[in-house]
Amino acid sequence: MVTSDDGSELIVxxxxxxxxxxxGDIIDEASVEKTYALQEGTSQDSRTIDRLAHLLESIPTVNLVISEDIVQMLRRELNVDINDKILIALADHHCSRRSY
Structure with a gap:
């Protein structure tokens, strides 16, 4: 999660x-492959964004990268349109799996 120059919260x-x-470090914009904007409109949206931010902080970056790779592979290999919303669910699913 990053904050843009205009103060908007983004996921890159x-x-x-x-x-x-x-x-707090500055991110090299040339390294950014995808950007997702978090938009607020109502207090409900604000709570959702807060929950999403907390969730993202708990997901290892590598899980997000792997999820992005999986989605890109599915799009390429199966020629299907997959909504980007699945990225966080897929990355979080991997985090919640436990080995017993």
């Missing part, structure tokens, strides 16, 4: 984007 994905970086 790209290979090596966070490698060696810490919270």
């Amino acid at each position: 994905i790209g290979r090596g984007l966070c490698f060696g970086r810490h919270a």
